[in-house]
Amino acid sequence: MQQVSKVYKTTILPKEMEDQGSLILKRCRGLPLAIWTIGGLLANRPKTTMEWRKLHEYLGAELEYDLRDIVKVIASSYDGLPYHLKSIFLYLSIFPENHEIRGTRLLRRWIAEGYIAKNIDMPVEEVGERFYNELINRSMIQPSKNKIIPGSRVDHCRIHSMVRQIILSRAIEENQLCLIEKQCKGIPQSKIRHLVISRWKGDNKFKNINLSYIRSLTVFGDCPISLISPKMRLLRVLDLEDSTNRKNGDLRHIGDLPHLRYISLRGTHISKLPSSLQNLRYLETLDIQGTQVTWLPHGIVKLEKLCYLLAGVKFSRDLLQKVDNKKNPLGNMASFLCCNYSHCRKVCSMYQLSVRAPKGIDKLTNLHMLGAFNVG
Template sequence: MKKCKGLPLAIVTIGGFLAKQPKTPIEWKKLNSHISAEFEMNQGLGNIKNVLKKSYDGLPYHLKPCFLYLSIFPEDHIIKRDRLVRRWIAEGYSTEVPGKSLTEIADSHFMELIDRSMILPNKRTYFSRKKIDSCQVHDLMREISISKAAEENLIFRLEEGCSSNRNGRVRHLSISANWKGDQGDFENTVDVSRIRSLTVFGKWRPFFISDKMTFLRVLDLQDTKDLCNHHLEHIEKFLHLRYLSLKGCRGIYRLPDSVGNMRHLQTLDLRFTRITMLPNTIIKLKQLQYLCIGGLRNDHAYFLGRFPSKCAALCIPRATWMELDMEASHGRCAKFWNLARPFYAISSISVPRGAGNMKALHTLGTVDIGRSGNSLKEIEKITGLRKLEVVGINKKNCHGFFSTLKVLSRLESLTVFPHCGDDLCGLLDDVPSPPNNLRSLTLRGNLVKLPAWITTIQNLVKLCLEYTKLLDSDGIMQMLGNLPHLAILGLWIYTFDVEGLRLHFLPEAFPSLVALYLSSKQGCTNGDEIASRKNVKSVEFSKGAVPKLEMLEFSDYSDEIINVGLFSGLTSLPNLKKFQLIGSSEGNEALVEDLRAQLSQNPNRPVLMMKW
């Protein structure tokens, strides 16, 4: 059933085949483990494969390589849409047409494969402006993509039990996590002289990169383990490289200066690495479109590892560092705080002088505009930016930041937060004219009150607030409820600083809201008693409120037992499909039963999901 994944033809065909087999676990496990071989040997199962092959044969020419490309990824792998689209662009699978960008074309390819049921949409995430932000490949369709890709010498998957590929020069090499061979096995198994993409899953081996890979366009090392700086020392040899992802490689904390020689690079994904500074040569990458860094926060362990020699200089014993809250230690030891602060804050980069010449950039973040006075001047020159994430806004640079926003007329997504220990209070009140095309806004940091200009962004689709500690909860909910196109609302941890917080969704409020995220933890952290008093006390939905709401997620970060009547009005939400409860189950059994009772009375029969 897992392999069928709801595909009716597969269920009927495999079910009919199993009905004629001995009813023993051995026979059924045999089919499950060796379904590819059974497809070839059994005429009954061969029929389904022939039908599915016709689905592939019927694809337009431009979609066939896009579909076969999916066999690079492991079985049941959740493939992020942005990752796939940017890789397709780097491979040349997207051809620009008048009035549409390469990204828009590649996005249309993705949706067309979804519409043709060649790939399965993954709908686990509602908190994205894109209705479908990831996909999976049906096991049966994946078997076809692997078979066809092998026939055309398009993709070679280096995995346990694979045979050598000496019949042709493969174009795409995918190294599975279960492959345990050595360098000799690697060189005897695959010819890398013509490969255009290398994707590694699992552990890194230095011999995976070779000087013979002169045609390499895509180097995807996302989440690869044991990758270190020196493994990238000669990366400049890949002059044709267009896509480089080091996302999740925590052993990487710098890039070599030679990265500036890769003049064709379009995507550089450095999120969840330890890189905080880019080489000045980065400004030579005139075709770079996507440059992202950030994601690491509160990295105590790395701080310990990088500065062991500083222990004697600190008044706090080394053994207690891991037990301390770094922000709380600010008042106790300024020396400790000054050393630790870069590793506590979300990692970011300074904009190199001359970055304004990188006119192709449309995604940039996380950028620290507080480190250098020239950062905003450089960003202002990149007028094609569509997505920007900045940290370090303060009293000195806030007006310069407003001027920059005025110039970035194409901006669609903006994330703003201050340096750790600072706040945004009063800094964002005087934005003269937010970008007209802004569709996504995330604010992190103490605001006290919500800037009035947010209500003027009529095209706003997504809004996320975190650590904002807003005081007027009723007024803010009424203000946000009038935004006509707001579809995604995240009221994250410490959004409000209101004792006995009660959120009331009024009739006709939030007419377009589809996904709502709430956190129990509100108020401040100055003692357990105060924090307890300022947790959410009730969430009420009046009849007629949030008529399009499909997903409601509630995270409980408090230590107290949640009251049974926390939510009311769930029965009146006509389109609710899913209620997700995240937190501790201990003592909250009564709440769960209350939620189940309410959801059972909702005509739409929403699903209650729990993650404890």
């Protein structure tokens, strides 16, 4: 009710539109998710009687004059999306149910996949952020209540479990996505584009997958085997964020994937990057924040298209965790917060609060974001 009421409060509606709004609301049968979803549709349609009548008729045809299955109204909302939003919305099926999705992670993946077309009038990042906000305004994705900072943009979002089931089934039907979960038994052999491993502990059945068409590889949780293969020649996105059991040897073939544009090793136990990283001339994002990497290979300065280079720790939260960690070899790290500059630099270097940048890092003229690096 809240979404639809919001439309009424912000606009003085003619009697005919109020009648249409009441009919649409009646179809929702008091179901919160239906009201939330249709409210998003109303908020983004022209506020005319004709437009609202068309939406009511459209819903009537889809729902067969009654809303007994909420899945149908959600599917109708998806079908009513503009073309430029459908592909990026379907892309969210990659993330697990109720997963907190970082907005920057999603945006940079969209760009790497080529879903955000370049615009002469504005940077591609700004176009992507507009699409992201449009999905939120349409109520297709929900802002995370735990991650909202007053007065700022929505940093994290999530997708409703029922909405995800719908777009997940569509992505699988269209051979866009292969999801391998805990007790997965069968592996499809079709030409899939996105391979997702989610807390899978089965045997190695990946030999049955045609890796040559995969454009993104995403791992959530535990995966006991190395997945990166030279056969993934079209791979654009490698996202291993927070996955466990990752070893340096897992990256030995990374230099053989020339189309990689996005690499995230954030939160893994990787401690060394291979020198072959310099072969990735199209790489735009390299995220090694929260890893054990303390220095970058010198060849990184050859990656002229690199826009986001993230390393070290997140000082606001991760540093406090280090302070509270009783097993930290510093013992009482409270003194770290009030030490002088020279002491801070020594402690940061010693305990991996920053990463050493190679000489020539200034050659990366396309960088939009660099942190946290020791350039002293």
